[in-house]
Amino acid sequence: MQLIMSPASPFVRRVRVTIREVGITDLVEEVPVTTTPLASAPEAAAANPSGKIPSLLREDGPAIHDSRVICRYLNAVADARLYPESRIWEVLTLEATGDALMEAAVSMVYEARFKGTEGASADWIAAQWVKVVRILGALESRWMSHLMGPVDAGQIAVASGLEYIDFRLPDRDWRVLAPALAGWLETFAQRPSMQATRPG
Template identity: 60%
Template sequence: MQLIMSPASPYVRKVRVLIREAGFEDRISEVPVTTTPFDSAETALAANPLGRIPALVRPDGPALYDSRVICRYLDSLSDMNFYPKARLWEVLTLEATAEGIIDSAVSMTYESRFRGDAAWPDWLDAQWAKIDRALTALEDRWTSHLSGPVTMGQIATACALGYLDLRHAGRGWRAGRPTLAEWAERFSARPSMQATAAE
């Protein structure tokens, strides 16, 4: 199998971390591409008509795309149980919260990168407000779900926080969230996270 990817994408990183946690490095080769919302890479378009990454090219079926779809598929091939039935709805909600953080953070990155000095401050502030509320919810209500065996909720949360450090470090997401900050520091030390950290 081939993973169409870009190392800086937090959506891609979720899949790359899961691959390493599942021990699938020898089964999936990574194919880096350079793609933007205005100019999709041909390799990405060949796997996903939307031109978005990640996409997983399989030898025995159509390519899969959207990080959540790919992660569920890889979990089905694994015996690691990243989506445990006993806590499925909590894990899915935690993953969705992290995905929402990523969506807003990526939107902020694009607004600043492609509009430059014309970036809309109200848009940036509105997206950060969503992130801020989600982070507070993680600190206040979800930290107990970040312990125990690794789940996709934990992986997604760690990748979301890692992306905030990569692109929005000046916003200081750790302020007032000591428990979440401590958890992020511990989880980011995992070999799978270290191996997938963008420079």
């Protein structure tokens, strides 16, 4: 299998972490591409009509895309336990929360990067940060016991989103807003899968 990817993307990172957590690095070749929302890499567009990354090319079927779909597929291939049936709805909800965190942060970065300082909407960026703050509050108040449990897909998504904020929005001190979450990430970030996939 081949993963069409760019290491800076938090959506890609959660897939790369998953590959390592389920122990199938020998089955997936990572294929880096240079792509942007304004100019999709040919490899990305060929695998996914939206041109987004990541996409997973398979030998026994068509390419699959959307990081959540890929992670669920890789978990099945490895017969792993990142989506335990005993708490599947909590895992999927936490995974979706991590995705929302990534989407808001990426939107902030793109608004500034592709519209430039004068063209970027301060209101748009502020609105995305409000979403981030709400998500941080929910994670801090409702999800800490789950985050402290066995590793699952939801935890990987949240960690990937938080470290993307650190990577691309370093001036946003989210740890002040969510000290318990910050403590959790400090520990989770030491996992070999996280260390091996850190961008930059």
